[in-house]
Amino acid sequence: MxxxxxxxxxxxxxxxxxxxxxxxxxxxxxxxxxxxxxxxxxxxxxxxxxxLTLETANIPPPPLPLNPKLSAQISKLRDSANTAYRKTNYDEALTLYKYAIDMALARPGWEPVAVARDELAGLYANRAQAYMAKQAWPEALVDAKASVDSKPVGNVKAWWRIAKSLAEMGRYEEARRFLQKSIDIEGRESEGGKELLGLLDEVERALVKA
Structure with a gap:
């Protein structure tokens, strides 16, 4: 019924x-x-x-497609973190990258997703490099993977840092799988592809010795 x-x-x-x-x-x-x-x-x-009695001025305008102040703040934090990294102030760099990542993750839902993904891809990759400078390989691995998740194509540095972190932890077979996948995505003939191939050669030699 x-x-x-x-x-x-x-x-x-x-x-x-x-x-x-x-x-x-x-x-x-x-x-x-x-x-x-x-x-x-x-x-x-x-x-x-x-x-009908409402005045037009009382109707809020549509949200901006992108908040320029937020973008500027994230860029400033990233640049400050990069400067700290170049001065080997790795702990300061890690803190600043964290603030920038938190702000990028907090972008409103109406903003273009691609903007946040590009920001996060770069920030996670940079923080992974800072962790690598401290030889914090597990943390570097997590951030490098987060960078690739945000932007899998055109992100050679993050792919390289994933494999390098795995290799430093003696996880050569996993490193080789990630490198083979990254080379398929990035191409063998590009400059980035050549860097990946170079690391793949190192990993394969380490596998033979192991």
Whole structure:
């Protein structure tokens, strides 16, 4: 048996061309049903009239597709972190990268996803390099993988850092699998592809020795 939600009834509704008010134009409905529909239309008409009284200035503008202040703050943190890294202040660099990553992750949902992904790919890859400078290989591996998850194509440095971190931990077979996958994605003839091939050669030599 069909429930009420499955039943569709079409009623003759009239809209006044001048006021846009809705009314029920039917005399053959049961009184209780006609009264219910009339009351619902009355509430709808009241809502319509109240909306018409609003001033245009009170309607908030649509959100910006991209918040320039947030982008500038993230860029400033990234540049400061890069400067700290070049000065071998690795702990400071890690802290600044963390702040930048947290801000990039907090971007509103209406902003283009590609922007956040590009930001995060670079930030995670840079933080992975800072962890590598401290020989914190597991942490570097996690960040490099996060970078590749954000941007798998055109991200040679992150792929390289994944494999290098795995190799430093003696996980040569995993390193080789990641390198083979990255070379398929990035291509063998590019400059980045040649770097990946060079590391693959090192990993394969280590596998032979192992």
């Amino acid at each position: 069909a429930s009420e939600i499955d039943i569709y009834n079409q009623y003759p509704i009239y809209m006044d061309p001048a006021t846009k008010a809705l009314s029920l134009q039917a005399n053959n409905l049961p009184p209780s049903q006609a009264t219910t529909i009339a009351n619902e239309l009355k509430e709808l008409n009241a809502l319509h009239r109240s909306l």
